[in-house]
Amino acid sequence: MELPGGGWELVKAGESATSVHRRGAVFAKTCGPDGVAELLAERDRAEWLASTSVPGARVLDWIESAEGAALLTSAVPGVTAGDLPWSEKLVASLARAVRAVHELPVESCPFERRLVDVVAQAEDVVRRGAVNPDFLTDDARLVAPEELLARVRAALPAVQAAQELVVCHGDACLPNFLFDPDTLEWTGTIDVGRLGVADRYSDLALVKAQLEDEWSVDAAAFFAAYGVVEPDAERLAFHLLLDALTWG
Structure with a gap:
């Protein structure tokens, strides 16, 4: 899955066919077509958790295409x-x-x-x-x-x-x-x-x-x-x- 714009740096290749990139205060987790359902589940959970008292990453964007998907979230300090x-x-x-x-x-x-x-x-x-x-x-x-x-x-x-x-x-x-x-x-x-x-x-x-x-x-x-x-x-x-x- 290609990320929009430039300046993304690879942070790690994930455990389940995902990759994590960072650009400034934004993280992007990407996957191929087979991983879209799993990444979508993470997006939904992150959005729900952000509505609670537990601090965590905020969902900034969701990009999906025939190539896969990308979940963009805010960086958590610390x-x-x-x-x-x-x-x-x-x-x-x-x-x-x-x-x-x-x-x-x-x-x-x-x-x-x-x-x-x-x-x-x-x-x-x-x-x-x-x-x-x-x-x-x-x-x-x-x-x-x-x-x-x-x-x-x-x-x-x-x-x-x-x-x-x-x-x-x-x-x-x-x-x-x-x-x-x-x-x-x-x-x-x-x-x-x-x-x-x-x-x-x-x-x-x-x-x-x-x-x-x-x-x-x-x-x-x-x-x-x-x-x-x-x-x-x-x-x-x-x-x-x-x-x-x-x-x-």
Whole structure:
């Protein structure tokens, strides 16, 4: 998808056949024809989130043609958590940010990420042989994707019975939360293409994994600041595995 005008600089090639460019204070995420539906879903979620108390990117334009689509959004001030050094203050700010998303009124959110739909997405990825090993833990890489999926299916009834539905980010990784590098106050949330009503543990599992993998720190301080005294280890493991099987 060709962007209008000039001066665009490539920021990164995305996880799902998208590319991100920047020109000044504007970001442009582009995709080919096959990615239009997914990018449109992100546009709609970003527009909805901008109507809430959660800070994030504003949708500036949507361009669609036979070549694909482009989503133009405003830059969010600050630095991603993934580009900042670990500190107790930053972990506490991250916990408040995740909690703020989760405290949005569920009844006002028009988007859902039902467990049965996410599992169906994982089934499709496994069936196509498209599981990305980069998203799996070291132990999971030693197991056939079909066996991993069987574990998800076996645990699904118990997780469904225990789920707590809130508005979830859907991809609650460190690069998707930005902070003021001086005060470490939360400045915004980006990449909300998977946002929707879901079990809060679908976000908490990803944050925990990121804290351990990227910062090599125990997630106990995060959970304490978030407000979960005794996190459910089984639900954390379930959602981490399920998420890993959906990227493909």
